[in-house]
Amino acid sequence: MDFLPLPEGLSEHELVPELPGAPYDNQGFSGYDVRQGWNVQLLREGNIRGARTEWNEYSQASLTEHGDDVHGFDGEQLVQFLVAPFIQNWIIYGLSQSALGHHISRDDTTFTRINERGEMRRYLTLKRLFGEFSARKEELAQDAQWHQEFPALLEEASWILADLDALHDELGAPVIPGPTAVVLSALLRTMQDHAIIWCFPHIIDTSAPSRVRWLDYKLRDEGWCPERIGRLRVELGPEGLYYASLLEVNKDGKNHDECSKSACVAYNVTNYDAYRQRHDTRYCDCRDEICTHDVDSCACRIAYDVESLTEKIRVSVMQGRIPLLIASHSDRRTELEVKDSHEGQEYIAISHVWSDGMGNPHQNGLRPCLIHFLDFCVQKLFEALKPGAEPIFWLDTICVPLLPREARDAAIESMRRVYTDASAVLVITQDLISRPLPSTFQETIVRICQSKWLKRLWTMQEGVLAKSLAFQFENHAIDYEFLDHQVHREIHATTDKSALVGSRATLMVSNLITMQGIDKSREDLFNSFWFNIRHRATSRLSDQAVCGSILCGLDLRPVLAADDEDKMRVFWKSCQDIPFGVFWANGPRFDLDTMRWAPKSFLHPSTWAVPPPKTGLTAKVLDDGLHFSGVNAFYLQSVDLPSLEDSMIEFQAGVDPTAYTMLLTKNVDNPSWNSLRPFWKCVCLLWHELPHSGGFSHGVLVSYSGVDEQELCAEPPHAQQTVLRSRWLAQVNIFAKGGDWDAFVASFPTRYGKDGDLLPRQAVDVIVHPSRPQKISKEREWCIY
Incomplete structure (x- = not known):
């Protein structure tokens, strides 16, 4: 891993032993598997024994360097030391030779060192090869x-690694030792991404999703949140997840047993009665570890008149103004003063996570030590941004009154203005302020992107709406725009260390802050919102509607x-008015008349996993349902309801000879075929677009009422006479037969035949064939309820 930078405090990466085996023949990546006697397709399918016809000579040559150790190998180790060296050499030597165009020697990729047992061993080193790769970027471009x-070789290698990694769960152990698998995946992904950057638009990403299950499971055993593992792996790749694991940020005492792959709930505040503000000893003389900081003798008790301050804030928000705060300090006490904002007012809006202890569900008050801390942070930031400006700030803990509800609602309604108007x-999050600002830009951005701030729902809008965004560390804040610029400068530097982990990390924040652009259409806004809400959590699920309204500019x-x-x-x-793509979105929906088309939650993983497709169409939300036109639709005349839950319906679209198949989408709350029986009449299929061969598209089944079949399928102008009122039935996926369709069907579960034997899926007649469906004019107006 020495082609990646190191975080502060580490002198070198963990050493990864070379897996000794048959030496690379320097005849190129393509065909190396055949030249070495491997059937790589059988190997990818998990048939390790059948992947070679000759084992004795190969195993003797591969295990020679292990000496007497080989006698103690168990089955897992034997597999790893026979298969893994072949894959290691194929990818490291084969890809490097193909990338650089010259022979690669063992000395190019390894070095020797005496291990802890006093034995001389070889370890992998790839920084020299990556350094040459980087130095020749202009030539390669x-x-x-x-x-x-070269991209075709990268794609082939990525799918091979993905298939072998997928065998981990089936075999109960990795085929390739974990540290080696991380190196191979990291090298492959790094070479590919650099090639894409240098040679754009000639090279695009067609690789398999990167994953090393060994690393996932290792971090989970160490107490990492499963959401954090999955999010960082997807966003930063295995090499980024490895780099993040070196930062030791998982020591905040939180238990992640209740978290899932889609959301971290460890930072939800569920017991408001037990909530206590944190104490910052740097700004207080109280050192009593058992002090509650609310007794008269404690220097850190809230001594100012909270009710008087809160009343001023209530008056301010009810009059449509933004209340702002400025701290004053004396030898005896710390005070807060309320100032109303005015046009051009300079102030800092504080974004924080309540589970860090800067909230207050009991009163609109803040401990003096925290006021001192915030005053220090605001002053330091203004010194960099607006020298001479008063250290004025806004903090929800104080500036959003708890009572009465009218004042609280008025303050929340003004939040969009609060964050957009702020300088x-x-x-401010505990996982950042507990550490000094790192000396490298990569470590800084990776620490930011894995902080809890990016997990929470409310902080999403605070980042989106900011005209300038800064992140506070122990003694310094860093401006995100400056950080982003510096990280991207490093991508194009010629060096033996890749800066791509930092670059990918900036995208996690940049995708957020670019959501609100002056050139953003309503459709763009919804899609960005859908994308950025992924993996976020909130203590109150209903808050998603509030945050969504703020970000979409709705009346709150x-x-x-x-x-x-x-x-x-x-x-x-x-x-x-909503972008019509919402109609095709996945996820659970309301089971209410007029609202069955509407997603029930943005935070459900089925909903946010895939943003709605862009259609360029708009639908109207009226009292009786969702109104729209311009959609493709067929009347499924006389189609029988499928009898088996995994059944498919096959049809042809008009004169198009292509056969299409629809399958119920496997989503939470999407009904089964049998549950549709009471509504299975006058069924129509609406679809986003017909898929290409081997692909699929979104579709929705509805049941119409109120018109006869002749009027339903009438062409203009008669088609414009009646709105087609239809009940939402279910989401479906529509597949075009051909291409990968046979492989897709073959992956379905098998079923029992008449004699109790398991039959392959394609041998079972579960496809319902309707008569040729009738096309419905795209000019018809629909009302889906």
């Missing part, structure tokens, strides 16, 4: 043949006035 050939938004009053369980429904009603 001009090589048209290289553009064509800067300053992010109806949502705030609604009961918690009704807020999402009111959110959709408040939209009035």
